[in-house]
Amino acid sequence: MKNILVTGGTGYIGSHTTVELLNKGYDVFIIDNLSNSRKEVLNSIEKITGRMPHFLQLDLCDREKVMAFFANNRIDATIHFAAYKAVGESVEHPLTYYRNNLVSLVNLLEAYEKYNLDNFLFSSSCSVYGDQSVLPIDESAKLSKPESPYGNTKQIGEEILSDTIRVNKFSGIALRYFNPGGAHESALIGEYPLSPPNNLVPVITQTAIGKRESMTVFGNDYDTPDGTCIRDYIHVVDIAKAHIAAVERLLNKKNKNKFEIFNLGTGKGNTVLQAIQAFESVSGVKLNYKIGERRAGDVVKIWADTKLANTELGWKAELSLDEIMRSAWKWENQLMNDPS
Numbered sequence: 001m002k003n004i005l006v007t008g009g010t011g012y013i014g015s016h017t018t019v020e021l022l023n024k025g026y027d028v029f030i031i032d033n034l035s036n037s038r039k040e041v042l043n044s045i046e047k048i049t050g051r052m053p054h055f056l057q058l059d060l061c062d063r064e065k066v067m068a069f070f071a072n073n074r075i076d077a078t079i080h081f082a083a084y085k086a087v088g089e090s091v092e093h094p095l096t097y098y099r100n101n102l103v104s105l106v107n108l109l110e111a112y113e114k115y116n117l118d119n120f121l122f123s124s125s126c127s128v129y130g131d132q133s134v135l136p137i138d139e140s141a142k143l144s145k146p147e148s149p150y151g152n153t154k155q156i157g158e159e160i161l162s163d164t165i166r167v168n169k170f171s172g173i174a175l176r177y178f179n180p181g182g183a184h185e186s187a188l189i190g191e192y193p194l195s196p197p198n199n200l201v202p203v204i205t206q207t208a209i210g211k212r213e214s215m216t217v218f219g220n221d222y223d224t225p226d227g228t229c230i231r232d233y234i235h236v237v238d239i240a241k242a243h244i245a246a247v248e249r250l251l252n253k254k255n256k257n258k259f260e261i262f263n264l265g266t267g268k269g270n271t272v273l274q275a276i277q278a279f280e281s282v283s284g285v286k287l288n289y290k291i292g293e294r295r296a297g298d299v300v301k302i303w304a305d306t307k308l309a310n311t312e313l314g315w316k317a318e319l320s321l322d323e324i325m326r327s328a329w330k331w332e333n334q335l336m337n338d339p340s
């Protein structure tokens with residue numbers, strides 16, 4: 001069976017993708033430095049799939065160790081999730097983000113060159129689009145300067161991948177996630193913020209369960225139906241399944257270009273208040289929130305044009321905003337019962 005390297009595989013999207021890969025019969029090698037995830041996730045993955053992935057705790061910024069890994073393991077494709085991803089933190093510590101997110105990518109690509117490897121999937125983000133006037137947004141849109149160093153590492157990462165692929169034999173795909181949320185139906189894996197989260201879905205569930213006193217809606221004076229920002233919230237399991245479609249496109253040589261980019265969204269936008277209302281209706285919990293000032297760097301509205309992924313990957317998001325909130329709430333409750 002094919003061997004797939006999943007960097008950041010004990011993380012949020014990485015663990016959900018590992019579950020889908022194991023369920024499809026692939027052998028999975030996880031490399032993770034556990035800087036923002038827990039090793040116990042491996043046991044949860046085994047509980048869900050009945051299979052334990054290979055695991056190596058390793059910092060991808062360590063070039064020697066990365067080269068040694070590929071010298072000792074036959075890898076048929078790599079899905080590269082490992083990166084720091086807190087937008088606000090990246091503004092405070094830009095060099096930490098540029099070093100970690102870009103040196104790790106360069107090391108992996110140097111190994112690809114050295115060992116003549118093929119099939120590289122890069123975890124990118126709708127953050128590369130910045131504020132856009134034409135919506136829904138498609139992959140051919142002219143990118144504007146991302147709002148944060150985090151978003152910039154994704155934009156630069158896509159360019160590094162594209163330039164490297166151009167002068168090598170291997171192919172690659174960048175997947176631009178919109179706003180991932182929710183958790184696996186088993187509630188054995190989910191978003192596990194080791195530090196207080198900034199993104200909306202876990203802020204909602206932590207407020208509802210009492211881990212946080214209250215939450216703030218960052219601004220309700222935007223040019224949107226209810227004045228709050230619009231985002232394309234997509235279930236993490238839908239995102240994971242898109243990775244299977246993308247890695248199989250490469251493994252089966254179905255890609256039409258050596259470097260391809262796909263949006264991973266639902267194609268539907270929801271406001272912050274609509275997201276809160278969805279949570280309240282599926283959980284039965286009245287959320288304690290207040291309206292506050294706008295958050296610096298927030299894009300007013302963005303949602304995906306998903307036609308390319310639908311037609312080329314044969315993939316379409318199937319789970320609703322309600323399902324995102326239902327599964328996120330189930331996961332938050334499970335965490336409370338098992339805070340290990």
Ligand code: WQD
Nearest residue numbers: 087125177178179198199200203216217218229272295298
């Ligand atoms: C969503 C909306 C906030 C928290 C994220 C990731 C980024 C990328 C895209 C993957 C905004 C509002 C939030 C709160 C609020 N994903 N909000 N109160 O900023 O779109 O970016 O998705 O790569 O990495 O950070 O997501 O969840 O932070 O914000 O009102 O306490 O919710 O203002 O309008 P964002 P978010």
